[in-house]
Amino acid sequence: MKKYTFTEKKDTRSGFGAGMHILGQQNPNVVALCADLVGSLKLEPFIKENPERFVQCGISEANMIGVSAGLTIGGKIPFATTFANFATGRVYDQIRQSVAYSNKNVKICASHAGLTLGEDGATHQILEDLGMMKMLPGMTVINPCDYNQTKAATIAIAEHEGPVYLRFGRPVIPVFTDPDQKFEIGKAWMVNEGTDVSIIATGHMVWEAIQAGEMLEAEGINAEIINIHTIKPLDEEAILKSVEKTGCVVTAEEHNRLGGLGDSVAQVLVKNKLVPQEYVAVDDSFGESGTPAQLMEKYGLTAKDIVAAAKRAMARK
Amino acid sequence: MEIEKLEKVASQVRRDIVRMVHGCQSGHPGGSLGCTEILVALYFEQMKLKEQNGKPVFDMDGAGEDLFFLSNGHISPVWYSVLAHRGYFPKEELATFRKLNTRLQGHPTTHEHLEGIRIASGSLGQGLSAALGAAMAKKLNKDDRSVFVLMGDGEQQEGQVWEAAQFAAHHEVDNLIAIIDLNGQQIDGPTLKVMNNRDLGKKYEAFGWEVISVEEGNDMAAVVKGLYEAKGRLGHARPIMILLHTGMGYGVDYMMGTHKWHGTAPNDEQLAVALAQLEETLGDY
Numbered sequence: 181m182k183k184y185t186f187t188e189k190k191d192t193r194s195g196f197g198a199g200m201h202i203l204g205q206q207n208p209n210v211v212a213l214c215a216d217l218v219g220s221l222k223l224e225p226f227i228k229e230n231p232e233r234f235v236q237c238g239i240s241e242a243n244m245i246g247v248s249a250g251l252t253i254g255g256k257i258p259f260a261t262t263f264a265n266f267a268t269g270r271v272y273d274q275i276r277q278s279v280a281y282s283n284k285n286v287k288i289c290a291s292h293a294g295l296t297l298g299e300d301g302a303t304h305q306i307l308e309d310l311g312m313m314k315m316l317p318g319m320t321v322i323n324p325c326d327y328n329q330t331k332a333a334t335i336a337i338a339e340h341e342g343p344v345y346l347r348f349g350r351p352v353i354p355v356f357t358d359p360d361q362k363f364e365i366g367k368a369w370m371v372n373e374g375t376d377v378s379i380i381a382t383g384h385m386v387w388e389a390i391q392a393g394e395m396l397e398a399e400g401i402n403a404e405i406i407n408i409h410t411i412k413p414l415d416e417e418a419i420l421k422s423v424e425k426t427g428c429v430v431t432a433e434e435h436n437r438l439g440g441l442g443d444s445v446a447q448v449l450v451k452n453k454l455v456p457q458e459y460v461a462v463d464d465s466f467g468e469s470g471t472p473a474q475l476m477e478k479y480g481l482t483a484k485d486i487v488a489a490a491k492r493a494m495a496r497k
Numbered sequence: 498m499e500i501e502k503l504e505k506v507a508s509q510v511r512r513d514i515v516r517m518v519h520g521c522q523s524g525h526p527g528g529s530l531g532c533t534e535i536l537v538a539l540y541f542e543q544m545k546l547k548e549q550n551g552k553p554v555f556d557m558d559g560a561g562e563d564l565f566f567l568s569n570g571h572i573s574p575v576w577y578s579v580l581a582h583r584g585y586f587p588k589e590e591l592a593t594f595r596k597l598n599t600r601l602q603g604h605p606t607t608h609e610h611l612e613g614i615r616i617a618s619g620s621l622g623q624g625l626s627a628a629l630g631a632a633m634a635k636k637l638n639k640d641d642r643s644v645f646v647l648m649g650d651g652e653q654q655e656g657q658v659w660e661a662a663q664f665a666a667h668h669e670v671d672n673l674i675a676i677i678d679l680n681g682q683q684i685d686g687p688t689l690k691v692m693n694n695r696d697l698g699k700k701y702e703a704f705g706w707e708v709i710s711v712e713e714g715n716d717m718a719a720v721v722k723g724l725y726e727a728k729g730r731l732g733h734a735r736p737i738m739i740l741l742h743t744g745m746g747y748g749v750d751y752m753m754g755t756h757k758w759h760g761t762a763p764n765d766e767q768l769a770v771a772l773a774q775l776e777e778t779l780g781d782y
Contacts (some may be wrong), residue, residue, distance in 0.1 A: 211637070218654070220586050222738020232637070234639070235633065235668070237664060238660075238664065240660035240661075240663065240664060241646055242623075242626070243626045243629075243657055243661045243664050244620075244626075245632065246624075246625070246626020246629070246661065247619050247626050247627070247629050247630035247661075247664065248630060249616060249626070249627050249630060250616070250626065250628060250629055250631040250632070250633070250634065251629070251631070251633060251634045252629040252630075252634075253557060253558065253564070253615050253616070253627075253631040253634060254559075254560070254631060254635055254637065254640070255558050255560075255631075255638070256559060256634050256635020256637065258630070273620050274623060274626075274657070276620075276621065277618070277620045277623060278616060278617065278623050278626070278627055280606075280608070281606065281608060281617045282607045282608075283607060283608070284616070303690060375776065389727065401775050442780035477691070477701065488515045
């Protein structure tokens with residue numbers, strides 16, 4: 181098992197803020213919009229240096245999406261930012277008509293996704309956003325795994341022409357990817373090569389998958405770990421190449437079992453190569469208040485759960 | 498352009514509207530007929546458009562030209578006809594309205610790359626927000642042209658409209674002229690009965706807008722005068738609203754003043770009656 185270490189823990193939303201800071205300096209067309217959550221989205225450095233390119237929208241997310249769509253008409257690259265719940269479910273029709281159907285170059289950047297938002301509870305813990313966004317034709321959907329990857333993804337999506345949903349989160353987690361990485365949209369990252377089971381993980385679950393890989397190794401199981409940071413377009417080739425080798429899959433995501441990464445992977449398997457798949461995901465329920473660690477434990481999203489799923493998948497081979 | 502010439506264009510546009518809706522036996526003639534004067538006045542008289550050899554040249558960015566957004570996308574027939582006669586695409590294409598593989602979708606879309614259209618509309622309440630974004634982009638680009646957006650009065654029942662109204666005044670978007678088609682009708686009946694908007698002028702004033710009322714929204718001279726007045730108020734740190742009082746179905750006697758022709762197509766006999774009331778001025782498609 182390839183060794184992954186970290187010297188610090190950071191939140192992925194700070195990776196987004198750092199990426200925006202750089203974009204502010206590099207790309208004069210980038211405009212940031214926010215719905216009264218500037219601090220939460222870590223936008224202060226961008227705003228300080230580019231006050232004329234920041235649009236405060238107030239608590240009016242529907243209008244923010246529409247204004248973003250309009251800004252693209254003058255060649256701007258709007259980054260519309262708020263919590264994931266308000267960036268997707270609340271404004272689905274606005275995204276559908278004004279952004280996706282109209283093929284506007286809007287970047288919807290959503291923090292506080294999933295259970296790890298923690299104490300605010302289920303009203304704010306969206307677990308359906310990946311599904312909603314990936315169903316929109318033409319939408320690119322990205323869920324990076326740590327601070328460095330989120331920063332790289334933020335910079336990369338500015339160069340991509342077309343609507344993007346970028347999902348990140350609130351808790352501090354290990355920073356374990358390369359600080360100078362080049363982010364390639366739609367290209368899976370091979371975290372660890374293995375032969376017994378493929379663990380395909382996205383977002384915060386990638387670090388859990390690495391820990392699970394170490395636990396499995398101690399039991400003599402050689403896990404292949406793949407980071408799918410781009411849910412759509414999905415790197416089908418990487419998935420199929422892996423299952424050819426391992427013959428079974430575990431998918432891991434901080435999302436409802438219905439409609440997320442797991443279902444996307446399942447569709448690839450059904451069409452191309454039937455192998456056993458186990459889901460590590462929230463089992464079709466809402467979240468609740470608690471610390472991020474407590475919630476990940478209660479809803480079955482830890483390294484231990486990935487280990488158990490890997491064994492189940494292998495037993496079904 | 499002289500008022501008389503604009504009126505001639507309007508008559509042809511009205512013929513197109515009823516023929517298009519008849520041709521596919523669906524679509525929205527009532528609101529389209531009521532908004533004919535404002536659309537003709539904007540495209541043939543008021544808006545500065547990018548042109549080459551007297552024909553408009555369409556690009557998505559619209560730099561250096563005035564932009565128009567249709568928020569109440571169901572009145573697409575009037576917009577399509579005006580765009581065609583203005584030279585954006587051949588008028589023969591109007592015959593494909595709402596038919597399979599057409600660029601003239603039931604509600605306007607950019608998906609089919611129809612020249613003149615910059616965003617999809619149809620799901621109501623979204624156009625003002627998009628127009629505001631385009632207006633802000635013009636400011637960022639130091640482009641001194643303006644943005645126009647047309648909404649329906651029933652559409653004012655959508656919450657997003659008021660998010661946008663608040664935003665426009667707060668950000669002092671003063672290169673935008675919004676227009677509400679006050680025809681007093683919506684699908685389920687008179688707006689007063691379905692969901693009373695009450696005094697939209699006072700509401701927009703309270704939100705920080707400049708409000709102009711055009712009482713005769715189907716009188717070409719009055720519409721042009723109203724647009725000049727609105728333009729005269731651009732650039733004073735306030736967004737501008739024109740309350741345009743129109744008659745739904747205006748120009749076809751049996752369609753006038755009723756919500757019944759909001760989304761109903763005339764049959765052959767009704768079409769003949771309508772066309773007898775509308776002079777063919779520029780040649781039918």
